[in-house]
Every structure is written in C-alpha cells, then in structure tokens.
Amino acid sequence: MAQPGDSPLTGKESASLSSVQDSNRWTTLKSSLVLGLRATEMALDGLPIPGAKGCVSLILHLIKTTDLTFGNAEALQALLSRLESLHEALSPVYADPDSDVPEDVGKSVRNLEVKLDKLAAEWKHRLEKKHRKRDFILRMLTAEDDRDNLTTFANSIEQAIQDFLVVTITSGRIAAFREDTKSRESRMLHLLPRTPTASYNSARTGGANTCLKGTRLSILKTINEWARNPDPSQPPMFWLNGLAGIGKTTIAHTIAAELDTDGLLGASFVFLRADDQLKDARLVFPTLAFQLSQFNSQFRTRLVQVLEQDPDCGSKRLDLQFASLILQPFAAMSLKAPVILMLDALDECEPETLTSELLRILHRNIKSVPFLRIFVTSRPEGYIREALDLVDSNSSHQKLVLHEDVHAEEVEHDIRLFLQLRLQEIWDERTKKTSVRWPSEGDLEKLVKQSGKLFVYAATIVRFIGGNRALNINRQLSTLLGVKIGHVPHGEPYRQLDGLYLQILDSVFADSDDDYYIQRFRAIVGSIVLLERPLPLESLANLIGDHSVEDIMETLYHLHSIIIVPAVNSEAPRTYHLSFPNFITSSDRCTNPKPYIDPGKLAQYLFLRCLTVMERDFGPIIVDAPDKGVDHIQSNTPLQNTNIADELDIVDDRSELSHASVEDLEQYDSEDYSLSPEIRYSDNYWCRHLMNIPTGDQEAAIALERFIMSYLPKWLHRRTARIVDESGNHNVKLAGDTFDIIHDAYRWASHSICSKQFQVFLQQSAKHLHAQLFPTAYAGYAFGRHLNTDNLQICLGCEATSSPEWRAGPAGPRTLCNECGLGYAKTLKKRFKKKTPPKKVAATLNSSNLNHITTQQGLNNDDDDDDSSGWSDDN
C-alpha cells in the first residue's frame, strides 16, 4: 500500500492545488453518493432480491475505497473487482426466469446491472494494461484527464443508482397503492354473506360429472346457441327442466365448463338440499355478485362502491339485494358480449316462497341489462312453473323440457352409448378378454329399454354391475335383466327407477326376514338418507349407538350402486342420487315394507339419538329439576348464576356492533371443534329432527321435556360460548338460530303433551338468554317472535301478519304493524325531546336477526319513562 509521503505529486505545486480541488469535489460527490446508496439500500430492504442489496453495499464500500484510490491505483483495481462482484451478485435476478422477484423490480435491477457492467468493462480495459501499470498509476494520480475520468466514473455510478432509486421507489409506491386498493376491496367483498362452495367447479364432494362425449349433442347445441347468440334481444333466460335423474345437472355442468373456458360464464350457483347454505335462497344474489366481482374488474369496482354505501345490502330483501348487488354494478357497465349466470337444481333451493320470488325478480329485471343471461335447471315443480308462467313467457325465457321435448330415439341413443362403453370397460377390466363384446346386443337393448329416459337408471346399472368387485358381473347382470317393469303408466315416470331400486334392495333382504336386520337397515340407511348433513362412518356409528362401523359396512354391502361407501372411517357414506332418498321414504314408491323408511319414525329415532348423545356428553343431572321448576333453573343454571357478560368479558356497548364486525362474524366458523362430530351434529340438529316428528308423539314429548328441564341450561351455556367470542363479538346468526330452536321446540311442545311448567320454563330461558346476550337491546325479547323465514310480513311488536300499513320500528323500516309502529313513533318523539338524537346502529344482518337485535343507542334503559306505547325494555 502506498504511503502519503511516497506520492510522486509531493513538491509539485500546481498538481497539489489541483489535487486539493479534486479532493473537495470528490468529497462532495462522495457524500451525496453515500446518501443515495443508503436510500437504495433501504429501498431494497425486505425485497426478495438476494444480490441487489449486497451490490449496493458493495458500491458503498467501493466509495470508501475510492477515497484511497485518489492516491492509490490499487484501490482502483479493488473498485474493478467490486464491480465484478456486483455483476455476479445481480446476475441471479435476471438469469433465473423462475425467480420470485417482482417483474418491475427485476427490470430496474437488470438496468442497474447493465449500466454498472458497462462501467466495469470500460475500466477493466484500462487496468488490464498491466505492463504499463506503473505508468498508468502515475498518469492516474497526476494527470487531469485521469482525475476527470475518476469523477466521471463516480458520477456514472451515482446516476445509475439515482435512476434505479426513482424507478424502485415509484414502482414500490404503485404496488403499495394497488395492494391497498386490493385489500380494501377484498374487505368490502367479504362483507357479503355468501357461500363459497356454490360454483359448478367447486371442490365440494359429490360434484357432478360432465356428459359422456357423444351424448346430449342436440341439447348442448341448443343451449350453447342460446347462450352465445350475439343478438341482445333474444330471451335472457333459459329454463331446462326435467324429471329427477334425467341428466339436467350433468348437462348444466357441461355447458358451464364450456362457457367458462370461453370466458362467458359470469357466475354459477349449484343448489344442494343437504347443505344449509347451498339451499338458502337468501345467499344466491350475494354469492353470484361475489363471483361476478372475480370475473370482471369493472363489476368489482362498482360492487365495492355499492357496499361502501350500504354494507348490509347483502342481507336485505331479495329484490333489494338484486337491485344493489347485480343491477347497480351492471348499470355502470355496458356489456358487449353475453355473460351467463347459471342456477342449477333450483328445486333444491329453500324456502319455496323465496325461490318463486327469486325467479320473479330475475324475470322482471333481467332485460334491463342487455347481454346478461340466466340459465336455470330444475325439476318441473309446480311453484317454479307458476313463477315462470306468471311473466310474459314469449320473450322472457326459452324452455326445454327434457322428458318431453327430446325424441325418445335420441335419448335411447345416448343411454345405449353410455351403457355400452361403461359396461365394456368393466368387462375388459375384470376379465381381460377385450375382444369379447359384453353385454350381448340383446341384453344391452333390454337395459336401454329399462332405463327409459332416466340417465340415473343407466348410471345405477353400471354401479350395480361394477361397483362391488366381490360380486360376479354376469350374475349381477342377470339380476338386472330380471327387473320387472312392464308398462309405465302416465303420471308415474319413476316406475322403472323404483323397480330397479326394489330389485337392488331385494338382494339385501334375500336371505332373511329377521326383524333385527330390518331394524338395523332402517337405522343405518335411514340415518344416511335423512341426516341433515353426512357424518363420517365412525361418528355415524357413535350417533346411532347400537350399531358398529362393521354393522354399517355389512348393511351397505349390497348397496354400492346406490350409496357411496367410504373406504375409511373418517369419510361419510352418502347417496349417489337424491332419487333414492325420495324413493325409499315414500310408501307409494317403495312398495316393499321391509326397506321402507317412515320419515316420521326415523325423525323420532334420530331426535332421541341426538338427545342421548348430548346427555351422555353433559353428564348426569345433579339436581332434581322438575319439582323446582323455573325457580330451580333460575338459581342453578349457568346463565342465572354467572353473568355471561362478566364471564366472557362483554363490553357494555355490545349492541353497537359495527356492520363490519357483525358481518365478519357471520363468516367465521363458530363450531366447537373440540367436540366430536356426532356431538356437534346433535347440538345443532336435534330440533330439526324434532320438527319432523308428528306432534303428539308421546315418546318424543317425554324425552323433550326431560332434556329441556335437565339439560337446556347446559346446552344454552355451550351455545353462548359460541355466540360470544373472547373479544365480546356476537355471532348474530347463531344467536338467531338459537332463539329459533327454542321457539320451534316450544311450538312443537305446545301441540303435544308437554307440561305447562315446561312451556313456562322455555319462555323464561329464552327471555333470560336474550337479556344476557343483548342487555342494552331496546325492545327486549318477546317470546313468540320467530324467524321470518318465508318472507312473511310479521310485526316484530305483536306478531300480527296483516296490517293496513307497515311502519318503522327499532329493527328497521316496515318491521312493525300500523298500531305498534305508531306507538313506537310516539315513544321516539317523546324521547327525542328529552335526549340528543339517537345514533342509529341497527345491525340488520337479515330478517331472522331483526327479532333479536333491536338496537337504538340512546333509547336504552329508559325505565323511568312513562311508556304507554308498550315499547318498554321488557316488552
């Protein structure tokens, strides 16, 4: 390393002066460079660019080195090697196409690298003249042009870095802005009370297949032509209807997949009766709107604006939902090509009144959005037909009735193709004799004739023959060929299918009339068919108690063509097709009394089993409840003894739930997963089964009374822990469901032989629960208000169902009858005089919650008011 005293400049005045000036220039330059580089280093901090930050650090180091370089050419050599290292450090950023560096950042790093690379090459060239090293060092340290070069070099580095900084910071800001917008939009969109598994391609189990290639050709062509027609004036709705199992869903899914591939499918909702959310008419428009927001960014922007103005619009009446969530966003766009919304299996949507309403809304409004089209499939149920026939059907919708409009030969062709292919596959796979055609032409024709127009028949045949490897396929085939169908009378379209199901069930009871096996069959198959949601094998065995997993497997041995039998205990057995539950629970169709499942009796069985499972879980009753009645309950229940508010740390203003917090809570899954699936099931659905038992059933009434008097407090306590989370937030939907359960049990009991004491106890418990959960609610809880599920207008004050006029109440507009509304308005007026204007915080999630959430901050605890209107806290 050269020492200052060794410098060849020593003693040369002019050179010394020049050197000082350069040194000053360099010092100034250096400090701004250092500042720039530090900023760069910060800008790069946290970015997934392994080499970039290192490269800047290198240049920082390099600048320091340049101080020495001013008097030392070796340092310049170091500078060169630093630049080479920098080159190396940056190269992965642009060399690896799979690198997770954001594209714009990668680009600016590449630019920086290119610039620095050039500088390196330029200086390397000079330094490589090794044989002139001494001369060069001399020249560099003394000559004006070399000093200028050095400065130019530093300037170039600085320029390159400045450019890099500007680009990085700007794109960083843009990215942050976009991220902000995205998360704001996502927050707003998640306010929609939707169901995430509704779309045709969701991963939910039992998702439908698409049509076998070569089948349904003319039908698919007709629907496709309608969907893709560029004429905006053609009918905006298409209704594909047909009998159960004729193949509607399979066609719908084929169409949906094709439209989706071509970017024409805006959204889809596949209804499923076995799923609480997938059958809920109130979730249809919010779910479609959410999917549309993912389909089109313009729609998303508009929808977010709508939600910002009215975060509750997804929980309002259906017509209001449609206006805000679908029409309003579309109104701000102008569609140039068709956008299709698909509603599959609409007959599984509930309640029926809302389904009809939904169709009417679609019909009335769809034409106001050119190119928006609705493809609906359903069974030909009367209420759906009526809803569609009410409107001018000429121009509004196109209809295709699968069991009437499609030629018999065409259906036969499709079913023949399907059977031929699938049965041959089974034969080839089992026998390896691929040259043999199986079944014979004659047998195939018989099977085709048996299937009639029902694809589900053909699909069941295939499963019956090939579904159980332990059974001989020729024997299975000859059993099928023995199915007697005969003439299918008009009005009994399922005669063939019923014949097939009866034949299959015969094999279950072939060897035995033993009552044990009959009862076992009913308990097991009845549960699979009538449970509100499928339960894994092991949990099913635990629920039904008397029968093990082995018993279940044994019972299902011959039913592989009808019931999906899982291979592992953690999966749930389910029926392949809804036509089987329909068949086996109908005494007219299931003419064999042995397998027939009486829905009322099975409901009683499942209700009693649910109570047993819960009672076992809650443990023995400690106090002799009935004698002490309500007093006993009030002094012993967890709800009475412990203040839930204190226990769960609920804040006083809990009724002031913001829209966001309430809606967010609706999304969260409040299930208690520490409980086993059968306990969770019993906890949620015992009352559903009760409601399917004919009123007056003595055994059920006694069990209900025993359960309520002994265990209701425990059940409510567990429910409350799910309703109110650790932060004091309420799951309003679950609270509403809980009140509905109590009310339903009460209604059932009041038509049965339950005691008065029991009924009073239920009323008291409900009121008490309400007071505990919503202590600041204005109107309190009048027992008897129940879920307004059918969209019937019910006064939340007196439960009147008719009124000359509907007026506003604490739960929102049109929630009180004329009389109650006037009384409420009078109260408000009086109170307004006394207090500052009330702040409206009504958390109106949906009509079911309105009964329980009556929040009008500023109107609470006015016990001192002379309230002649009846709107007092204990109303």
Ligand SMILES: Nc1ncnc2c1ncn2[C@@H]1O[C@H](COP(=O)(O)OP(=O)(O)OP(=O)(O)O)[C@@H](O)[C@H]1O
């Ligand atoms: N074109 C087809 N190709 C292959 N399989 C089909 C076809 N059409 C229907 N299937 C089969 O037939 C069975 C019944 O069809 P699908 O579920 O579509 O009937 P559906 O009319 O929708 O019945 P439901 O009204 O009860 O819902 C299914 O197992 C399906 O896989």
